[in-house]
Amino acid sequence: MYLELATGFGILIGYFAICLTGALTLRHFVALPREIFRKILHLILLGSIFLLTYGFETWWLSAIAALGFMAVAFPILFFAEPIPGFSKLLIERKRGEIKRSMIVAFSMFAILIGFCWGFLGLKFLVIASVLAWGLGDLAAALVGKKFGQYYIEGKKTLEGTLAMFGVSFVSVLVVLFAYGSLDWYGYVPIALLTAAGTSIVELYTKNGMDTLTCPFTAAAIMTPLVLLWGV
Numbered sequence: 001m002y003l004e005l006a007t008g009f010g011i012l013i014g015y016f017a018i019c020l021t022g023a024l025t026l027r028h029f030v031a032l033p034r035e036i037f038r039k040i041l042h043l044i045l046l047g048s049i050f051l052l053t054y055g056f057e058t059w060w061l062s063a064i065a066a067l068g069f070m071a072v073a074f075p076i077l078f079f080a081e082p083i084p085g086f087s088k089l090l091i092e093r094k095r096g097e098i099k100r101s102m103i104v105a106f107s108m109f110a111i112l113i114g115f116c117w118g119f120l121g122l123k124f125l126v127i128a129s130v131l132a133w134g135l136g137d138l139a140a141a142l143v144g145k146k147f148g149q150y151y152i153e154g155k156k157t158l159e160g161t162l163a164m165f166g167v168s169f170v171s172v173l174v175v176l177f178a179y180g181s182l183d184w185y186g187y188v189p190i191a192l193l194t195a196a197g198t199s200i201v202e203l204y205t206k207n208g209m210d211t212l213t214c215p216f217t218a219a220a221i222m223t224p225l226v227l228l229w230g231v
Contacts, residue, residue: 001061008055009065013072015051019044024089035145038091039138045105046134052109053126059118063110070106074099104211116219124179125222128172132198133214136168140202153203161199169195172218186229190222197221 023040026032032040056062077099080086090098109130116125144160152158173191176182182190198214205213 001058004056004058005061005064008051008061009068011055012048012051012065012069015048016044016069019047034091035142039142041090042134042138046130049109049127049130052113053117053123059113059123062117063113066106066110066113070103073102077102101208101211104209108212108215112215112219116223120223120227122223122226124175125219125226127179128175128194128222129215129218131171131175132168132194132218133202133210135171136164136195136198137202137210137214139167140164140199156203161203164202165195165199168198168218172222180226182226182229186225190225190229193225194218194221 020041023037023044026040027037052062052066056065081095081099087095087097109126112126112129116129117123140156140160140163143163144157148157148159150158152161169191172194173187176187176190180187197217197220201213201217202210
């Protein structure tokens with residue numbers, strides 16, 4: 001048990017250390033647009049869900065690792081915030097954004113791991129729920145900022161919402177095909193309903209809390225449908 005936790009947690013720490021070093025090095029040598037660099041950090045965060053699910057054999061050790069990472073990273077970010085240039089380095093929109101986002105994201109990971117993997121025994125639902133939000137949100141931000149013309153809710157655009165729907169649909173569909181064992185006719189309707197639900201929730205969620213609302217919505221939609229069509 002202790003070896004599994006130590007090994008998995010060490011891999012998680014190493015993953016973030018390597019990826020963040022690589023991202024910052026790339027930014028040093030390449031003039032990346034601010035939003036692109038933010039989305040690179042977003043992708044690094046999303047990638048960690050594969051380590052938390054398939055880097056552990058025991059669900060509660062995975063959840064502990066997620067919360068443990070948060071406990072380790074929080075003081076580092078807390079003491080780094082006052083350093084001149086820190087917020088600019090990580091492209092924070094406001095001071096403390098990275099710290100708050102990290103707390104919300106890893107709390108969400110731990111809850112999904114406990115429910116989908118621990119309670120239901122469906123590890124792939126953790127990945128599907130996270131990617132339905134994460135990749136969809138990334139697409140919404142990039143497409144909305146670049147091509148958005150029709151504003152439908154605050155600064156959110158129709159183009160961004162459609163991009164989220166499309167990418168969420170494909171993400172869930174791929175995960176179901178890769179990891180699930182449903183009846184064949186269940187894949188598309190589950191992906192469609194999940195993408196629609198997360199897109200609507202993301203549209204009306206404020207203050208960046210879609211990190212919680214969208215994955216939980218995805219899990220709430222997929223769970224009964226997956227159980228209905230069999231696993």
